[in-house]
Amino acid sequence: MILEEQRFLHEDIERLEQGIADRIGDEPKHIRDRLARDHQIAQFLDRISAQSAKLLEIYRDGDGSRSREIQEIGTGDPMNEFYKQLADVKSFHSKYPNEPVENLERAYRPKKGAEAEAQPSIVDTMFTGEEAFGRFFDLHTCHELYLNLPNAKRLTYLQYLDLFDNFTPSAAGLKRSEKMTDQYFAYVGQLALDLETFMRKTRPLENVDKVLGEFDTKFEEDWENDAVPEWKRDEPSTTAGSAGNPAASEGIWCDACEKAFTNDNVFKNHLSGKKHIRAENERRKREADGTDDGSHVVKGSASAWRLKERAIAEREYRIKRLASAMSTERSDTRVNVERKQGMTERERQMELDNLFSASAAAAQAAEAEEGEGGDDDDKIYNPLKLPLAWDGKPIPFWLYKLHGLGVEFTCEVCGNFVYMGRRAFDKHFNEARHIHGLKCLGITNTSLFRDITRIEEALRLWDKIQKDRRKDKIEDGSVIQMEDAEGNVMPEKVYYDLQKQGLL
Secondary structure (H helix, E strand, O other): OOHHHHHHHHHHHHHHHHHHHHHOOOOOOOHHHHHHHHHHHHHHHHHHHHHHHHHHHHHEEEEEEEEHHHHHHHOOOHHHHHHHHHHHHHHHHHHHOOOOOHHHHHHHOOOOOHHHOOOOOOOOOOOOOOOOOOOOOHHHHHHHHOOOOOOOOOHHHHHHHHHHOOOOOOOOOOOOOOOOOOHHHHHHHHHHHHHHHHHHHHHHOOOOHHHHHHHHHHHHHHHHHOOOOOOOOOOOHHHHHHHHHHHHHHHHEEEOEEEEEEEHHHHHHHHHOOOHHHHHHHHHHHHHHHHOOOOOHHHHHHHHHHHHHHEEEHHHHHHHHHHHHOHHHHHHHHHHHHHOOOHHHHHHHHHHHHHHHHHHHHHHHHHHHHHHHHHHHHHOOOOOOOOEEOOEEEEOHHHHHOOOOEEEEEOOOOOOOOEEOOHHHHHHHHHHHHHHHHOOOOOOOOHOOOOOOOHHHHHHHHHHHHHHHHOOOHHHOOOEEEEOOOOOEEEHHHHHHHHOHHHH
């Protein structure tokens, strides 16, 4: 019954898509319900991927069973095939009479009310009380691991929240030689794992694997380019010395004598000593004979040391990037820790109880609101087609008549757009639609065209304005100035008028 399985998979995928759409349309107020919804959607998406893979395998028909079943149905008597499959179904249910039937519509439908309370939430056991359903970090375990490291600074938990991703020795980090221990490797591994787990729990709809892959790719590039801070490649002598003695990174290392010197002058005097010369000759002899054993630094040990450095640097790099990606939760955690330091144990327990009971109260309030206003919202009686107010209900009829919303005003400049009411009509002269229509007609000064709605009137007025401007415009070269005997300057017309009157 390959076709029946194919039909079931299609139905299952459609039911899952509908379940996701129903959950996305509802936005819970409490963070617990919001996280539970996101995790359910993530589970549905994973199931859609799995069912799609099965469906794709059926369509590929690798063994030809689907083609054979279609051929059997199409070639012979279809009723014979039908009764054959019906007999198989009856035989199955006779063997398993109490087999439950899965109702896909009910299984993927969002649970509400008592049905939701009876089913345990997926996020109830996912977070600790300190994390408060993904709002804050809980790094107390990592803080204890850090305090147990040799030569680690004695930081409080509040200071640790600010500095856990700062691995420089001046902040919360250790020296490079002190990091090459199994204890430190376990600490950075646990811290990176906790941050990664927290991101997966609080962001179920994000592709966390893709984000971590981008982090690893960027680290690979920086490591190949020797651009990782505090983990840059040392000089050859220093690298070899560090492999033999981790303390060599703090001073000058002598490969022949396998000894570190903190003073440059002492090291230079040591090079001319008999002991160093003898040790140098023996080392060269061993290299020539190929008799170096595991107690001396060779290329293989240096590369192994570098691989260990790379593993630690990779975890530190991931911690920095994860902390940067969750900076909001980090700052909220710091504020929460400071607030809780001023609370008693009883107040903390009361706050924790209120946190768990808040979601139930919010759900009950939402159901009560739906019960009260559900009937009113479903059907709105509006036979006069009145405009809707801010609450989604029609405005009163007297208000409709008061504002004259039943009167239509048509503006030809706006493309014969109809405005309902005098108020909307008066406002539209300053709006973009009307101004754009005037500019399309070549009119630039739009402030003079208020209450003009016809294109013919607007063009006629604009032509008149242009003619008046050209008439009033006086060119500087067209005015002739005249001067009388006393040196008074005046236009030519005034000069001749005064001359005719005998005043000059």
